[in-house]
Amino acid sequence: MLPSPPAQAATLGVGYGNEQLWLGSFSSNGRQAYCMDIDALPPFGNTQHPELQTTLDNLTSVQLAQLNYTMGRWGESLDPAITAAVQLFVWDVADHETYVSRGGDGNYITWAPAEGRSTVLANLAVMRSEAAANAVMNPSASASIEMSDQYNGQLTIATLPASLQGTATLTNATFENGATTATLGAGTHRILGTPSEGAPEYRIGASFSAQAAGLGAGVDLFYTPGEQRILGTASFEPVTATAQTPMIPLDFQPEITTQVSAKFVAQGDPFVDGVTVRVTKHSWIAVNGSPIAIEAVGKLYGPFDEQPAEANAPPAGAPLAGTEQLTLTGPGTYTSPGTIIAPESGFYTWVWSISKEAQGANSKYLTASFTDKFGLVPETSVTPFRPEAVSKANQKLVKPGDAVTDTITVSSTNGRWLKHDGVFIPVTFEGTAYQVPGTLPPSQNAAIPADAQAVASATVTATGPGVYTSSEVVVPAGGFVTWVWEMKKQSQPVWIQPYLAADWADDYGITVETHSVRWPIQIVSEIKEYNVHLKGGRAFDRIEMTGFPDNHGTFTGDGYWNADVDEVTHTVYGPFTTEDELTDSLDLATAPTLTSITTPARNGTYQLGYTAEDAIKPVKPGYYVIVSVFVGDDRVQPFMSSPADIRERFFVPGDRQPVTVITQATPEVRVDEPFEDLALVQGTDIPEGAYLQFRAYGPQAPGETPVCDTPFFTSDKIAVTQAGIYHSGTTTTNTAGNVYWVETLYSATGKVIAEGTCGAPGETTVVLGQAEAVTVVTNEVVPGAIVAPKLADTGSNSLLLPFLLTVSVACVAAAIMLFSRRRTSQLGTDSDDSGDDDDSDDTESDLPHDVREDGDVIDTLLK
Numbered sequence: 057m058l059p060s061p062p063a064q065a066a067t068l069g070v071g072y073g074n075e076q077l078w079l080g081s082f083s084s085n086g087r088q089a090y091c092m093d094i095d096a097l098p099p100f101g102n103t104q105h106p107e108l109q110t111t112l113d114n115l116t117s118v119q120l121a122q123l124n125y126t127m128g129r130w131g132e133s134l135d136p137a138i139t140a141a142v143q144l145f146v147w148d149v150a151d152h153e154t155y156v157s158r159g160g161d162g163n164y165i166t167w168a169p170a171e172g173r174s175t176v177l178a179n180l181a182v183m184r185s186e187a188a189a190n191a192v193m194n195p196s197a198s199a200s201i202e203m204s205d206q207y208n209g210q211l212t213i214a215t216l217p218a219s220l221q222g223t224a225t226l227t228n229a230t231f232e233n234g235a236t237t238a239t240l241g242a243g244t245h246r247i248l249g250t251p252s253e254g255a256p257e258y259r260i261g262a263s264f265s266a267q268a269a270g271l272g273a274g275v276d277l278f279y280t281p282g283e284q285r286i287l288g289t290a291s292f293e294p295v296t297a298t299a300q301t302p303m304i305p306l307d308f309q310p311e312i313t314t315q316v317s318a319k320f321v322a323q324g325d326p327f328v329d330g331v332t333v334r335v336t337k338h339s340w341i342a343v344n345g346s347p348i349a350i351e352a353v354g355k356l357y358g359p360f361d362e363q364p365a366e367a368n369a370p371p372a373g374a375p376l377a378g379t380e381q382l383t384l385t386g387p388g389t390y391t392s393p394g395t396i397i398a399p400e401s402g403f404y405t406w407v408w409s410i411s412k413e414a415q416g417a418n419s420k421y422l423t424a425s426f427t428d429k430f431g432l433v434p435e436t437s438v439t440p441f442r443p444e445a446v447s448k449a450n451q452k453l454v455k456p457g458d459a460v461t462d463t464i465t466v467s468s469t470n471g472r473w474l475k476h477d478g479v480f481i482p483v484t485f486e487g488t489a490y491q492v493p494g495t496l497p498p499s500q501n502a503a504i505p506a507d508a509q510a511v512a513s514a515t516v517t518a519t520g521p522g523v524y525t526s527s528e529v530v531v532p533a534g535g536f537v538t539w540v541w542e543m544k545k546q547s548q549p550v551w552i553q554p555y556l557a558a559d560w561a562d563d564y565g566i567t568v569e570t571h572s573v574r575w576p577i578q579i580v581s582e583i584k585e586y587n588v589h590l591k592g593g594r595a596f597d598r599i600e601m602t603g604f605p606d607n608h609g610t611f612t613g614d615g616y617w618n619a620d621v622d623e624v625t626h627t628v629y630g631p632f633t634t635e636d637e638l639t640d641s642l643d644l645a646t647a648p649t650l651t652s653i654t655t656p657a658r659n660g661t662y663q664l665g666y667t668a669e670d671a672i673k674p675v676k677p678g679y680y681v682i683v684s685v686f687v688g689d690d691r692v693q694p695f696m697s698s699p700a701d702i703r704e705r706f707f708v709p710g711d712r713q714p715v716t717v718i719t720q721a722t723p724e725v726r727v728d729e730p731f732e733d734l735a736l737v738q739g740t741d742i743p744e745g746a747y748l749q750f751r752a753y754g755p756q757a758p759g760e761t762p763v764c765d766t767p768f769f770t771s772d773k774i775a776v777t778q779a780g781i782y783h784s785g786t787t788t789t790n791t792a793g794n795v796y797w798v799e800t801l802y803s804a805t806g807k808v809i810a811e812g813t814c815g816a817p818g819e820t821t822v823v824l825g826q827a828e829a830v831t832v833v834t835n836e837v838v839p840g841a842i843v844a845p846k847l848a849d850t851g852s853n854s855l856l857l858p859f860l861l862t863v864s865v866a867c868v869a870a871a872i873m874l875f876s877r878r879r880t881s882q883l884g885t886d887s888d889d890s891g892d893d894d895d896s897d898d899t900e901s902d903l904p905h906d907v908r909e910d911g912d913v914i915d916t917l918l919k
Contacts, residue, residue, distance in 0.1 A: 582704070
């Protein structure tokens, strides 16, 4: 027998008060205990180790069970409102007469602080109710096991009280979560048998153990000689129960999955299958220490055009390539003998089976027969096929940047074209365009010349035998380009490559597989003088031609490719009334023609108009343009210069000039201040009855796109009788923003002669918000300074208008001369050629031929 632990004094635990007046637990031997004797001295002496008591004084079994239940459930609390209630409960049961004689709850509750008394009494009421209902004098447990099959069963636990929980431990079984132990209470619990590896039979056992703290008729007594006895929860032994099944006979279920050793098997090579065996029920049974032997049969079905559909059994009439057998002695991986040889291209699929009836004496150990499915992808091998093509280019003459296509006819040379998911396996054929060295057509050859460069490629994806058109590719540069078509396994999608038996390619330089990417040429030219005199004047042009092959003009053809065209035509079209007619949409077939000049179709610089044979002599005033045309041939693209090319224009002025209008609006005002627009009308042929109207639109927020839909101001019809400056008349607005002016010059019948554009430069008046304050400063007049006289109010805000009206005719003439000189300078007259012809030198006499809408001339006059 072990010696008793040494005695030690109890100390105050959790509660209210102090050593003189205490309501709560005492702490002794690592536990909390409660006073039993109200009148005894506190247990501050040598408190002995607690001992289990199933009889104590005159307490009944029910009272002992209630004391044990209450202290077991709440006695170890760290809440003084709970431990104080436990102490009151213990006094009331263990020393009831004294407790009642001293005033019971009403007396001893005063030992607790006033603010906590209601909580203590409420806890005490719960304890009395719970103890009366749940205290158990003799807790117990029982266990039983019932199996529904070899592995699935139920463990049933019964307890008193029903709320009792403990630890259940299984042998040769687990609970649903896979554990062999579980904390549980009364009820039925599902279990799963786990026999040892290879066992032909086994049994399941179960044990249950519950710590019955607070249950049973007893308490632990802490004795202090001559002092207060204190009580704690009884230290009863755990409640236990056990159960086991009879011996359970076992069987097992082997199953097979396979993975072919090679997914793709060449014709004439053996089919080999990797067989994986697993057990889906129990484990492989061993008899007398040795695993039993099982025979498996593998059948290889095929060939098929595509992966067979998965099915529980082969379809009726499925071709059978061969049969093999394997002896299985446990789970693991096996390899088929490899006696079946691939006869041709196609899909071949394995089906493996194990027959229970065919196993003889070992049949009893098998749960059932097994057959895997037909058409499983991992159990299928493929013999590849050989796709090839015959091709023909669809275009003969192209130009750099053109998209070209090709037509190919494809087939398989080793039998069937295999399928995937019900359709033929797609195969991509690549056509590579090679730049032929030099400038002449290539010669056919099986090898590609080392100096031939790949410049483009096209692809055709064939989805089975047939005729296909390639995807478009762009040819980048001039010269001859020939195609070589090929089918390369490595160029196919990864999943397709193994289905193909070999690469294929056709010859280089096949005639019908060659394009002439015709050379793009450039003809850059510029007229020497923009203005040409009507009488005796001549125009001169400098032509630069580039882009022709160096040997252009010498190739005479080879029977498939035509000879070079060695001529470029330069035609002078005109006269035209206005420059607006010279656009890319000009119909040259009906346009007036002055003359045509031809040059060789070869690279170089050509001077036109310098000889009697190619003289360019205009006979009528107007606008002219030179258009150069090359009709094209099998090596060079057609070319036509633009009729809108300003560098190829020249102007022959007449005796009279067209009517034009230049405008300038008041630049800036504040709201409610007057502003206006001015128009400078020029020309020698102003029609009788012509008139101007000015329209103002807005105001709009700055930065917005100008919109001129509905004017807020429209001027009177202002008669225009001669060249000069005309006023719109003033208007005002009380809104800040941009005001856009548009002037229109009409004939007497209302036909528009000239009209401005919305938002044109110089035709915007910025209206500012009203200034917060205006300060007037009077400056001293400096002696000798010129002071402008006060003018009559004419409705204009410009002090210079009377002067402009007086000198308008002079201004018009000056503006014309200024504009004519500036325009001539802007056209970039070639100084290197000056003096070649006296008839074209005098540009100062030429008149302007276009109208600017920006008011530059008016600004120049005002300056």
